[in-house]
Amino acid sequence: SQQGEEDPQALSIQEGENATMNCSYKTSINNLQWYRQNSGRGLVHLILIRSNEREKHSGRLRVTLDTSKKSSSLLITASRAADTASYFCATGVNAGGTSYGKLTFGQGTILTVHP
Amino acid sequence: GAVVSQHPSRVICKSGTSVKIECRSLDFQATTMFWYRQFPKQSLMLMATSNEGSKATYEQGVEKDKFLINHASLTLSTLTVTSAHPEDSSFYICSARRQRNYEQYFGPGTRLTVT
Numbered sequence: 410s411q412q413g414e415e416d417p418q419a420l421s422i423q424e425g426e427n428a429t430m431n432c433s434y435k436t437s438i439n440n441l442q443w444y445r446q447n448s449g450r451g452l453v454h455l456i457l458i459r460s461n462e463r464e465k466h467s468g469r470l471r472v473t474l475d476t477s478k479k480s481s482s483l484l485i486t487a488s489r490a491a492d493t494a495s496y497f498c499a500t501g502v503n504a505g506g507t508s509y510g511k512l513t514f515g516q517g518t519i520l521t522v523h524p
Numbered sequence: 525g526a527v528v529s530q531h532p533s534r535v536i537c538k539s540g541t542s543v544k545i546e547c548r549s550l551d552f553q554a555t556t557m558f559w560y561r562q563f564p565k566q567s568l569m570l571m572a573t574s575n576e577g578s579k580a581t582y583e584q585g586v587e588k589d590k591f592l593i594n595h596a597s598l599t600l601s602t603l604t605v606t607s608a609h610p611e612d613s614s615f616y617i618c619s620a621r622r623q624r625n626y627e628q629y630f631g632p633g634t635r636l637t638v639t
Contacts, residue, residue, distance in 0.1 A: 442627070451530075451617060451632040452568075497567060510556055510621045512628060514568045 415498060415515040423523050428485040430518040432498030433478075440501045441474055442512065443483050445494045452497070455483075490524040526552050528620045530631035537608055537638055545603045545634045547618030553598040554620035558628065559591075562615040574601045608638045 414433045422428055432441070440459045444452040458465045458474045458481070465472045471484040485492055499512040527550040537543050547557055555576050560568040572593050573581045580593035592604040601620075605612055615635055619628040 444630075449615070449633075449635070452619075452630040454627055454629070457627060510628070511558060511570060511573055512619075513570070514560075516567045 415496075415518050417518060418516065419519045419521070421521045421523065422488060424488060424490055426488055426522075428488050428492070428520055428522070430483045430496050430498075430520070431480060432482070432515050433480045434498075434500045434513075434515075435479065436500075436502065438476075438500045438502055441472075441481050442499045442501065443470075443472060443481075444497045444499060444514075446497065446517075447494045455496075485520075488520075488522045490522050493520060493522050495519050526620070526622065526627075526629040528554075528618065528629045528631040530616075530618055530634050532634060533632060534635045535637070537636070539609055539638055540607055542604055542606045543608055543636060545605070545616055545618075545636075547601045547603070547620065547631050549599045549620040549629070552620070552622055552629075554601075554622065555598060556621045557595060557601040558619045558621070559593060559601075559603050560617045560619070562617060562633075564615075568617060571603075605636065608636070610638045612636065613638045 416431050442457045443455040446452050456467045456472050458472050469486045474481045495517045497517045498515040501512050529548045531546045557574040559571045561571050562568045570583050571586045574593045574595040576595045576598050582588045590606055595601040615633050617633045619630045621628045
């Protein structure tokens with residue numbers, strides 16, 4: 410089952426604007442990751458935030474994690490048309506044994522950035 | 525960076541035939557590989573976790589006799605869809621996990637169409 414719920418499901422903005430996507434999850438996690446997927450392609454890892462971290466930056470990306478609310482947000486600043494893609498959060502849990510490291514993906518947000 | 529390849533990228537087969545999809549980690553050793561399925565406009569659903577040298581662990585609802593997984597070496601895992609039917613048409617994505625961190629590196633995906 411998919412643990413992550415993302416909102417909005419779709420986001421349409423103009424180039425230069427900021428885009429914020431949210432992700433909520435249900436169980437305790439070890440880490441939360443954000444991925445990007447261009448249509449019909451594989452996933453690109455964007456950023457990982459561990460459960461003991463609250464905020465992380467990478468270029469134009471800013472991720473926050475609130476474990477008390479079981480939620481995370483991804484902010485893309487100064488968006489570009491090339492940022493148009495689907496964005497997924499994925500949670501990693503402390504599952505032991507052979508399932509260690511498996512990820513549970515959210516439903517994703519489809520971001521469209523208009524030039 | 526870590527590169528994961530999949531072969532073939534696209535396959536069309538007739539109902540009742542079997543299809544094998546390969547997932548390779550090209551520049552690192554992956555003790556664990558994961559297989560996901562993604563239907564159009566949906567998120568990734570984990571099918572199974574593949575550990576080198578041992579049997580795969582399947583997610584609930586995934587038929588292990590239909591989706592055969594073999595992880596014979598530290599750089600190769602294969603997924604065989606046996607007796608494929610049109611409802612098996614989907615985008616199959618693998619990922620490989622390095623032992624030292626939590627990041628998963630995703631392959632470009634394989635588009636399976638069963639006619």
